[in-house]
Amino acid sequence: MAIVDFGLGNLFSVKQACQKTGIAAAVTSDPEEVATATAVILPGVGAFGDAMQTLKMRSLDQAVLEAHRLGKPIVGICLGMQLLMSTSHEFGKHDGLGLIEGDVVPFQPGRESSNGRLKVPHIGWEPICRPVEHTSSDTWAGGPLAGLRNGEYMYFVHSFYVKPSDVSVVTSISSYGGTEFCSSLRKGRVVGFQFHPERSGPEGLRIYENLARFISK
Amino acid sequence: MTIRIIPRLDIKGPNLVKGIQMEGLRVLGKPEYFARRYYEGGADELLYIDAVASLYCRNSLVEIIERTAREIFIPLTVGGGLRSIEDVRTVLRAGADKVAINTAAIQRPELIRDVSRAFGSSTVVVSIEAFRKPDGKYECYTDYGRERSGKDPFEWAMKAVELGAGELMVTAINREGTGEGFDFELVRRVAESVSVPVIACGGAGKLEHISEVVQKGKADAFSLASMLHYPVASDYQVQNAQFAAEGNIEFLRKQCVYSRVQGSSIGEIKVYLERSGVPCRPLAVGMVSGAG
Numbered sequence: 001m002a003i004v005d006f007g008l009g010n011l012f013s014v015k016q017a018c019q020k021t022g023i024a025a026a027v028t029s030d031p032e033e034v035a036t037a038t039a040v041i042l043p044g045v046g047a048f049g050d051a052m053q054t055l056k057m058r059s060l061d062q063a064v065l066e067a068h069r070l071g072k073p074i075v076g077i078c079l080g081m082q083l084l085m086s087t088s089h090e091f092g093k094h095d096g097l098g099l100i101e102g103d104v105v106p107f108q109p110g111r112e113s114s115n116g117r118l119k120v121p122h123i124g125w126e127p128i129c130r131p132v133e134h135t136s137s138d139t140w141a142g143g144p145l146a147g148l149r150n151g152e153y154m155y156f157v158h159s160f161y162v163k164p165s166d167v168s169v170v171t172s173i174s175s176y177g178g179t180e181f182c183s184s185l186r187k188g189r190v191v192g193f194q195f196h197p198e199r200s201g202p203e204g205l206r207i208y209e210n211l212a213r214f215i216s217k
Numbered sequence: 218m219t220i221r222i223i224p225r226l227d228i229k230g231p232n233l234v235k236g237i238q239m240e241g242l243r244v245l246g247k248p249e250y251f252a253r254r255y256y257e258g259g260a261d262e263l264l265y266i267d268a269v270a271s272l273y274c275r276n277s278l279v280e281i282i283e284r285t286a287r288e289i290f291i292p293l294t295v296g297g298g299l300r301s302i303e304d305v306r307t308v309l310r311a312g313a314d315k316v317a318i319n320t321a322a323i324q325r326p327e328l329i330r331d332v333s334r335a336f337g338s339s340t341v342v343v344s345i346e347a348f349r350k351p352d353g354k355y356e357c358y359t360d361y362g363r364e365r366s367g368k369d370p371f372e373w374a375m376k377a378v379e380l381g382a383g384e385l386m387v388t389a390i391n392r393e394g395t396g397e398g399f400d401f402e403l404v405r406r407v408a409e410s411v412s413v414p415v416i417a418c419g420g421a422g423k424l425e426h427i428s429e430v431v432q433k434g435k436a437d438a439f440s441l442a443s444m445l446h447y448p449v450a451s452d453y454q455v456q457n458a459q460f461a462a463e464g465n466i467e468f469l470r471k472q473c474v475y476s477r478v479q480g481s482s483i484g485e486i487k488v489y490l491e492r493s494g495v496p497c498r499p500l501a502v503g504m505v506s507g508a509g
Contacts, residue, residue, distance in 0.1 A: 010340075012312045016286055046337030079337075109412040119414045119437055121339050121383050124219050125261055125498035153219070153498040155261075155292060157339045157383075176218060199292045199314065201256070 001215060002037035004064065004080075005029040006044065006054045014043045014077065017198035021208040023215070031063035039073040039215040040064055042080030045157065048090040048104060051079055061097060068099060073189045073215050075144075078158060081185070081192030085162050099190050102164035107179060118177035121159040127151040128172040128183045128195065144191050144210045145171060145184065152203050154183070154195035161194060219496050220431050221261040221438035222483055223416060224445050226251060227268045228278060228297075234268055235442055237394035238362070242268060245446050246453040252285050254449050258483040259500045262292040264386075264440055266317070268361055270298025279311045286312025294342055297361070305332050309340070317386055319344040320359040323366050323373070326380055333381030342416070343382040345370050347403055348390045355403060362390045370403070371410055378411045385411060386440070388418035394443060396422025396477035401434030408435035416440055422478040427486060428493040441486075448480035 003014050005027045018025035018041075025041070026033070034040055042064065044051055055061040068074050076084045085096045088104035096104070109120035130139055130150050140146050156174070161181035164170060174183035174194070183194045191214070197204035226248045227234050233251055234242040245251070252263055263285070267278045282295055295308045296317025305316050322329050322343055333341045346362050347355045347370040357368040374385055387407050389400030399420045408415040414437035417430045421441050430436045483500075490497045 010309060010312075010314050012286060012310060013290075013314060016312065017290060020288075020290070045339050050334075117409075117412070120412060121414070122218075123339065123384060123414050123437070124221050126219065157292075159339075196292075199290060201290055205290055 001025040001039045001041060002034045002067075003027045003041045003043060004034055004055075004060055006051060006058065006060060010045065011043055013196070013198045014041060017205060017208045021205055021212055023208065023212045029058055029060065031059040034060060034063035035066040035070075037067060037072065039075065039211075040067045042074065042076045042083060044077070044079035044083070046079055048079065048082055048088040048096070048160070049092065049094045051083060052088075052094055052096065055083070055097075064097060065099075068190065071189060073191065073211075074099065075211060076190075076192040077198075078194060078196060081194055082160060082162055084190060084192050085164070088160070090160055100162070100164055100169060100185060100187055100192070101166060102162060104160050104162050106160050107176065121157055122176045123157050125153040125155050125200075126174045126176065126183075126195075128154050128174050131167070131170050131173055140171065143171065143186060144193075144207055144214055146210050147206055148203060154193075154197065154200040154204060156183075156195045158194060162192070218437075219261075219498050220436070220490065221416075222259075222486060222497065223262045223264050223294075223438055223440040224251070224255040224260050224483075225264040225266065225418065225440040225442045226446075227266045227442065228281060229268045231281070233446065235394060235446055236268075238390060240362075245450040246457065248281055249284055250453055250457075251446065251449055252289055254452075255445065255483060256289045256291055259487060259498075260291060260483055261438070261498055262294065263289065264294045264317070265296070265313075266361075267295075267297025279307060282308060282311040282313055296342070296344055301328070302331055302335055305336065305340075309336060315340050315342050315384070317342040317344040319346055320364075322377065323357060323359050323368060326376065329377055329380035329382055333383065338381045338383040341382050342384045342386050343374075343377040344386045344388065345374060345377075345407070346388045346390055347400075349400065349403070358390060362388075362393070371406055374407045374411050378413050382413060384414050384416065386416040386418055389420055392420030393418075395420055396443060398422060398426040399430035399434060399436075399439070401430045401436075404430055404434035404436050408437070414438060424479070424481065424486065424489045428490065428495055431490075431495050432493075443478040444481050445483065447478065448482065 086098040169187045172184040197207035233248040236242040292314040294315040295313040300321040416438040417436035
């Protein structure tokens with residue numbers, strides 16, 4: 001598994017979580033290694049535009065798309081999940097990797113919320129829940145969220161969130177300051193988490209254990 | 218939204234220390250032991266502050282960060298003596314998720330912009346250490362509460378956010394380590410003047426202080442040291458009778474009970490907060506409420 005290093009974000013914690021759960025992972029910024037890896041993790045914190053520019057400069061965007069064409073699992077975490085989308089509105093309009101059709105949009109700071117002004121970035125632990133239309137069955141079974149309690153708390157740090165055009169890719173929703181947003185998604189072999197499973201304690205590590213199975217399928 | 222509980226571990230050399238009003242540091246034990254206890258006990262994040270780095274310009278924390286990050290899977294913020302992009306990169310590479318900057322940011326505010334551009338603004342916590350003067354006005358201090366800066370903390374808070382701080386940490390120096398309660402007025406005035414989350418630091422001595430700083434002080438998170446450390450330190454002494462350390466270990470040797478604060482566990486605090494109507498991440502099933 002290749003953890004894509006594009007100069008931003010904390011690759012170390014992703015790597016530690018992989019090690020802890022028995023996933024052989026290497027941090028790399030070599031497009032060749034990314035394109036031929038068994039799976040790709042796209043981590044990242046920071047700004048969307050800068051991240052896309054860096055990916056393009058190092059030809060890593062094409063490498064990720066090539067891995068996807070070869071049927072390899074692609075896992076986006078936080079900003080990495082947002083990069084999977086087709087467009088973002090962070091500091092102007094930017095094109096993303098386009099693996100998932102949809103937008104990346106901002107929380108509105110200063111808006112009144114139940115406990116005062118809404119603070120952005122959103123930093124903290126929130127529950128992740130199955131979308132309402134899926135509550136009747138365990139749609140997480142067999143996937144990256146398998147075995148988690150509906151409503152399990154995960155750690156978030158973000159100012160933007162994704163709005164997929166096709167809501168059927170949404171695997172969990174969370175809410176912040178009255179705004180419900182997509183906190184994880186899956187479309188075939190493409191998976192994204194808005195939260196940080198590697199910083200979400202033992203339940204977050206369970207997601208990595210699931211990913212280990214998901215990747216080897 | 219949920220309010221975060223952040224144990225604060227002040228580190229001097231290889232040891233966890235705690236002082237009063239940022240002076241008279243006592244050695245409590247090895248930070249890794251405390252970090253582990255807090256992780257297992259349900260802490261939402263951890264905060265490591267190198268208590269002497271800005272004085273001696275050294276970064277002794279790196280090894281402790283590496284050992285911690287290998288086994289602890291919650292966010293870790295590291296501060297103390299970080300002066301440049303290179304310093305920040307070093308601690309991030311060692312496993313920190315965020316950095317707290319005070320002294321260097323006051324001396325060179327552009328550092329906030331540089332770090333937020335390089336690593337994302339959510340990586341940058343600007344730490345404000347404010348001293349309340351006899352006339353009721355506040356002043357920012359640097360170098361672990363040692364040096365005056367002449368800066369007004371409320372103006373500085375807004376400037377820091379403008380430059381790219383993703384979060385602010387506000388310490389009331391007068392209250393730090395005293396157990397007399399957070400300075401919730403200071404916290405509220407900062408929290409109301411900025412759009413980013415604010416972490417309240419310094420002064421917690423009992424459970425009521427915590428609900429007060431959240432409800433009256435509008436804190437988005439709070440850090441605790443003495444309240445959490447002292448109960449764990451007495452366990453640590455029992456388990457590490459051979460603990461020999463440099464520095465002031467008289468306190469440990471005498472097995473003193475620190476009477477200014479009510480010792481508590483994260484589990485007890487979370488139960489209390491829920492009862493008080495403060496939303497927080499509940500303890501996971503199977504977590505021992507007495508641990509950490």
